[in-house]
Amino acid sequence: MTTIAEIVLLVAGTMAVALAGLGLLVARTTALRLHFLAPASSLGVPLVVAALAVDEGWGRTAGKVVLIGVLLLGSGAVTVSALGRATAQRSGLVETDSPE
Numbered sequence: 001m002t003t004i005a006e007i008v009l010l011v012a013g014t015m016a017v018a019l020a021g022l023g024l025l026v027a028r029t030t031a032l033r034l035h036f037l038a039p040a041s042s043l044g045v046p047l048v049v050a051a052l053a054v055d056e057g058w059g060r061t062a063g064k065v066v067l068i069g070v071l072l073l074g075s076g077a078v079t080v081s082a083l084g085r086a087t088a089q090r091s092g093l094v095e096t097d098s099p100e
Contacts, residue, residue, distance in 0.1 A: 006051050013047030016040065030087045034080050041076025045069055 016039050023036035049069030056062040088094040 003054065006054050009047050009051035009054065013044045013049075013051060016044035016047060020044065031084070034084050034087070037076070037080050041080070042073060045072045045076070 020036050020038075020040035023039075024033050027033045027036055046069060049065055049072075052065045053062040056065065085094065089096050
């Protein structure tokens with residue numbers, strides 16, 4: 001049976017991802033587009049994962065869903081950081097040498 005908490009978490013996560021997607025469409029620069037990726041990976045994914053975990057209850061499936069969510073949460077920040085650095089290097093804002 002679906003609970004109110006599951007619905008609220010799922011709708012909030014879906015809206016965060018959808019609004020971030022709309023922001024990507026209207027953003028004009030690469031830097032602004034990178035900023036719109038953050039809510040999708042840092043807010044949308046955890047909310048959807050929480051909804052799925054609440055739906056499944058405690059068990060292996062919920063554990064796997066939470067693990068995938070944690071991996072997505074961590075990789076999203078790393079991806080945005082790497083893309084931002086590559087964009088800055090291409091624009092000449094940062095040296096192309098590797099950081100030390």
